[in-house]
Amino acid sequence: MLLKDKVLLVTGGSKGIGRAIAIGAARQGARVGINYAGDEAAAESAVKEIRGFGGEAFALRGDVADPASATAFVAAAVEAYGRIDTFVNNAGICPFHGFLDMPVDVVDRTIKVNLNGAYYMCQAAANQMVRQGKKANGFAGSIVAVSSISALVGGEFQTHYTPTKAGVLSLMQSTAIALGKHGIRCNAVLPGTILTDINKDDLADEGKRSYMEGRIPLGRLGQPEDLAGPVIFLACEELAGYVTGASLLVDGGAFVNLQ
Numbered sequence: 355m356l357l358k359d360k361v362l363l364v365t366g367g368s369k370g371i372g373r374a375i376a377i378g379a380a381r382q383g384a385r386v387g388i389n390y391a392g393d394e395a396a397a398e399s400a401v402k403e404i405r406g407f408g409g410e411a412f413a414l415r416g417d418v419a420d421p422a423s424a425t426a427f428v429a430a431a432v433e434a435y436g437r438i439d440t441f442v443n444n445a446g447i448c449p450f451h452g453f454l455d456m457p458v459d460v461v462d463r464t465i466k467v468n469l470n471g472a473y474y475m476c477q478a479a480a481n482q483m484v485r486q487g488k489k490a491n492g493f494a495g496s497i498v499a500v501s502s503i504s505a506l507v508g509g510e511f512q513t514h515y516t517p518t519k520a521g522v523l524s525l526m527q528s529t530a531i532a533l534g535k536h537g538i539r540c541n542a543v544l545p546g547t548i549l550t551d552i553n554k555d556d557l558a559d560e561g562k563r564s565y566m567e568g569r570i571p572l573g574r575l576g577q578p579e580d581l582a583g584p585v586i587f588l589a590c591e592e593l594a595g596y597v598t599g600a601s602l603l604v605d606g607g608a609f610v611n612l613q
């Protein structure tokens with residue numbers, strides 16, 4: 355097991371990519387903490403699934419846009435497990451909307467959740483890892499952020515969203531520098547189009563869906579579980595101990611497919 359007895363926290367872990375990461379990590383032996391926004395039943399069902407195969411998990415409600423949620427989540431994990439080994443910043447929103455009439459509240463909320471929330475959460479987790487100090491192997495912990503292919507390319511109805519994903523990637527690059535001396539690795543995964551609730555309405559348009567599928571060399575849209583392996587790899591000290599400040603596209607090859 356790649357994460358045996360390691361403690362892994364994930365924001366937005368009640369559904370979609372975050373849930374798949376939580377369950378995948380628990381299957382690799384990690385003790386898991388799940389932050390969720392509002393859907394208590396979904397969060398509890400993720401916890402139940404993990405406990406069902408003998409794993410350990412807890413869920414804590416909290417809006418990542420509120421800095422107090424970050425300190426509360428970290429405190430709950432330390433109370434439950436005594437430490438944090440990997441922090442996965444995953445929570446995010448993408449309310450598709452055109453640029454010229456984008457409402458101010460949609461822009462502000464998207465930035466607050468996706469970028470400010472990532473900052474508060476990663477900072478709180480990093481402070482805990484620094485308090486823990488380095489283990490004998492030189493590592494204090496690792497942070498993995500779920501950025502996006504959208505950090506590298508644009509989207510007509512995502513002018514408020516793509517800058518937040520570029521920001522999250524940049525945050526991992528800068529924190530990799532700031533935290534290297536503390537034994538903390540910081541990396542980003544960049545998913546392509548993954549079938550979750552975030553794009554359910556957008557991909558209900560058959561024309562758009564088949565266009566997106568056609569752009570992908572591996573011939574299919576992603577599933578949330580496609581992100582679990584890459585995140586587990588980056589979390590694993592034995593496999594990725596010399597990897598920091600890196601970004602890993604998980605997009606079926608979409609990004610390189612110009613023509």
Ligand SMILES: NC(=O)C1=CN([C@@H]2O[C@H](COP(=O)(O)OP(=O)(O)OC[C@H]3O[C@@H](n4cnc5c(N)ncnc54)[C@H](O)[C@@H]3O)[C@@H](O)[C@H]2O)C=CC1
Nearest residue numbers: 366370371391417418444445446502545547548550551552
């Ligand atoms: N689905 C896709 O195609 C892609 C998704 N991503 C990113 O993956 C991450 C996860 O998204 P998906 O699983 O696709 O969507 P999803 O809608 O299934 O899950 C989003 C999760 O974030 C949580 N969340 C939203 N606002 C929150 C808040 N204020 N506080 C705490 N939790 C909050 C939700 O409760 C949910 O658990 C997001 O950061 C998204 O930007 C990146 C690239 C592609």
Ligand SMILES: C[C@H](O)[C@@H]1OC(=O)[C@H](O)[C@@H]1O
Nearest residue numbers: 448502504546547552553
């Ligand atoms: C929500 C979108 O379908 C999804 O989000 C991303 O970050 C990807 O680039 C896709 O556009």
